[in-house]
Amino acid sequence: MFQITFLGTGATVPSAERGLSSLLVEHGQTRYLVDCGEGTLRQMRAAHVGLRRLDVVLLTHGHLDHVLGLASLAGTLELWHQGDRLDIHGGKDALEMARVLMEKVTFPDGHPGLDVTYHPLSPGCFRDRDGVRVSAFPVRHHDTDSFGFLFEEAAHQPLDxxxxxxxxxxxxxxxxxxxxxxxxxxxxxxxxxxxxxLGEPERGARLAVVGDTEDAGALADAVRGVDVLVIEATYRTKDKPTARGRGHLTVKDAATLAKAAGVGRLVLTHQSDRYDPEEVLAEARCFFPETTIAKDFDRVRVEAQPR
Ligand SMILES: [Zn+2]
Ligand SMILES: [Zn+2]
Structure with missing residues (x-):
């Protein structure tokens, strides 16, 4: 079982209700922070999720609304001695942005108390430990080298x-x-x-997280059959030309992907405050009924669902 805590669900610019992109995935004692938009530290404090054991950051891409919060988060981890290492995984552009924030902004004089390591991503599994495989898959979004993430819990065989x-x-x-x-x-x-x-073997939970993208159709194989898919839906379907021009999905794009890929549940994020969330939800459910719209501080359990 994974637990997701949504820390920021807004698109591009924060609003009173929504912070910028960030979510925490937890599995047992292991924690993965996916993206770290401006204000993520404050959102973590508000969500009471704490900073301990926060040593893995996965970046979908290097746009500022997904990475700017790294500066204050890393600075506070070091200041409060909340860990001695930080592993940052991302594409080339995202890591370059992270490196500038770390080395030019937060720690211009070095960071002896926090060992920061930058791990360039390529498609495939890049982490397999503590009963969870994490894989990256390529995502199209402007000219960035973006990645989505697949979390797969190991199968287990409970006692009967x-x-x-x-x-x-x-x-x-x-x-x-x-x-x-x-x-x-x-x-x-x-x-x-x-x-x-021992009883019958049971498959583990599967979760896919996608940041910004303009091409949902290309992701069907990567997210096929996951129990929960978290993905952006920045624009209403009527605004498709704007969505394409800005490298984003419409609600229909995301919901159609969920249906084509046979996912269990769809959670839409990266929401613009130009729309009424109830209207966005109604539109999405026309195409894929098992949809919810994430709000800041929502928690979602991801469990293996029988299909
Ligand atoms: Zn974004
Ligand atoms: Zn972006």
Missing amino acids: GDKLDSAGVPNGPPRQALARGEPATLPDGRTITPTEV
Whole structure:
């Protein structure tokens, strides 16, 4: 299970209701910050998500509304000794922007307390640890080298309650040992191994996050079958010419992608305050009923859904 916290859901310029692009993906003790628009630090404080264990930042692209908050976030991590490393993953342009913010703005005299590493992305898996694979896929948006991100939780095989009961495994330490993958010794002296009481394998949750893009059709394979797709929808469908001119999607583009790719649920972000969110939602649901519009501080659980 992943949990998403939306920290900024606005498009290009912050409004009273919406900060700029940023969301936090959490899985167990692992945290990934996707984009870090201006004001992300303040949004994190307002959302009470804290700064501890925040050491992985994924950048969809280098436009300022997605990266400017890195300067204050990194400065505060160092100031408050909230970690000793920061791994920033992004395309070439995004990393160059991050490097300027780090080295020219926040830490012109160096940052001995925070080890910042820049990881250039290319398509494919770039991180596989703690039960989660994270992959990047290319995204078209103006002339940037943009990427979207796919988070895939490892399949797991939980204990089967019926098998535990019929083997006579009592609640408490014996079941806890089996859940940790260790053999358990029962009060009557028998030893039960985990393989004797495992249930059917279950697939893990899958989540795709896309930043700005003008070409939803090209993403169908990359996001196929995910449980949740988070993607921009900056313009209403009637404003398609403007959307294309500015390198963005319409609501219909995003919803049509969700349908074509068979995703479980669609969450639209990068919202402009020129529109009424209820009208945007109604429009999206005409094409894909399982749609919601993200608001700042919304939390969304991503679980593997049976299909
Ligand atoms: Zn943007
Ligand atoms: Zn952009």
